[in-house]
Amino acid sequence: MDGNYIQDKIVEKLAAPDCPFPFNPLETAQEAIEAVLYGNVAIYSRADQKWYRASGTGMEQRSVQELENESTLRGPRDAFVESLSTNLSLVRRRYPDPELKVDIRQIGRRTKTKVALLYINGIVNPVILDEVKTRLSTMEIDGVLDSGTVEQWIEDSWYTPFPQMQYSENPARVLHMLLEGRIAIMVDGTPFVLIVPVTFSMLFQVPDDYYERWMIGSAIRLVRIFGASIALILPSLYIALISYHPGMIPTQLALTISSARAEVPFPSLMEAFFMEVTLEMLREAGLRLPKIMGQTIGIVGGLVIGQAAVEAGIVSPVQGARS
Numbered sequence: 001m002d003g004n005y006i007q008d009k010i011v012e013k014l015a016a017p018d019c020p021f022p023f024n025p026l027e028t029a030q031e032a033i034e035a036v037l038y039g040n041v042a043i044y045s046r047a048d049q050k051w052y053r054a055s056g057t058g059m060e061q062r063s064v065q066e067l068e069n070e071s072t073l074r075g076p077r078d079a080f081v082e083s084l085s086t087n088l089s090l091v092r093r094r095y096p097d098p099e100l101k102v103d104i105r106q107i108g109r110r111t112k113t114k115v116a117l118l119y120i121n122g123i124v125n126p127v128i129l130d131e132v133k134t135r136l137s138t139m140e141i142d143g144v145l146d147s148g149t150v151e152q153w154i155e156d157s158w159y160t161p162f163p164q165m166q167y168s169e170n171p172a173r174v175l176h177m178l179l180e181g182r183i184a185i186m187v188d189g190t191p192f193v194l195i196v197p198v199t200f201s202m203l204f205q206v207p208d209d210y211y212e213r214w215m216i217g218s219a220i221r222l223v224r225i226f227g228a229s230i231a232l233i234l235p236s237l238y239i240a241l242i243s244y245h246p247g248m249i250p251t252q253l254a255l256t257i258s259s260a261r262a263e264v265p266f267p268s269l270m271e272a273f274f275m276e277v278t279l280e281m282l283r284e285a286g287l288r289l290p291k292i293m294g295q296t297i298g299i300v301g302g303l304v305i306g307q308a309a310v311e312a313g314i315v316s317p318v319q320g321a322r323s
Contacts, residue, residue: 026051034112061086067170074211076172084114084188090171091118091184099123100178105136107150111143115150118174118184125181132183132196147187147194166202167192173207204228235272242268261316271315278305 026032032042032051041054061083068079080087088102103117115136119129135154144150147167155164168174169191174184177195185194195202204224209217241249242257249257264271282301286294309315 024053026053070170072207075207080169080171080191080193082189082191084116084186087186091175094175107139108144109142113144114188116186118178120178123181124183128197129183146190147192150185150187151194164198166195166198168195170207176210239268239272264316275315
């Protein structure tokens with residue numbers, strides 16, 4: 001029997017209305033190659049000289065799991081995964097409105113990574129939307145493997161230490177940001193979604209703020225702002241008071257600090273710098289090491305090294321307690 005005849009019969013069967021497999025025609029051979037690379041089946045019909053795509057088993061992917069980095073007490077707990085189609089479905093399920101627009105494009109000359117731009121038509125600022133599209137269209141690189149590459153490419157200023165975009169693995173949080181007129185950028189292969197533009201107040205918001213009563217949510221947010229202010233100001237305030245303005249310290253407290261620092265041979269600036277670097281090293285070790293070892297390093301390492309530094313006279317007990 002002729003092979004072309006068999007092939008045409010296969011195409012005819014796949015094109016039948018009762019075929020259980022989705023069957024779509026393709027325009028070019030390049031689309032057929034991409035369909036195969038994504039785990040589908042590509043068939044060429046000699047009768048009409050066209051390519052057809054039938055859905056195959058697809059790629060292996062991680063199932064939807066609970067949030068790990070953005071734990072919530074009251075809200076939804078499903079998290080994004082590495083599959084772009086799954087992530088889009090998690091958002092669509094919560095917001096089945098045609099005004100939710102999805103603009104999918106490929107970025108990367110070699111990887112051809114799919115990047116989806118999500119926004120709600122009628123709420124988003126069209127000027128910001130056009131700017132984001134323009135910046136994405138200028139990405140001329142070989143490959144995009146994570147949303148961090150997109151973030152560094154389209155951000156305003158590369159030398160600022162402050163975040164210019166926010167990333168999240170929480171679908172509910174991303175949808176809340178879309179309803180506020182922001183834009184979400186999804187990258188295939190990563191569970192972290194970029195949100196633009198970012199404001200200072202967004203950095204102190206968590207998903208639970210939307211589900212609590214306004215008094216409780218506002219009070220907890222003020223506590224976060226107060227804690228962040230202490231973390232930023234306290235080291236410099238300690239150095240300024242100890243080195244340059246000791247008269248502003250109450251007399252009894254000044255005597256206590258003076259007696260504690262009597263055995264420390266370093267100035268307060270170097271003392272504070274040493275403790276900050278040590279704590280950052282312990283934090284980095286706790287993040288990069290395996291989970292069980294990381295927790296041990298973070299707790300035991302902080303206690304042992306802090307106590308050893310105080311007993312060795314490298315830092316004062318006041319500085320050790322502050323750190």
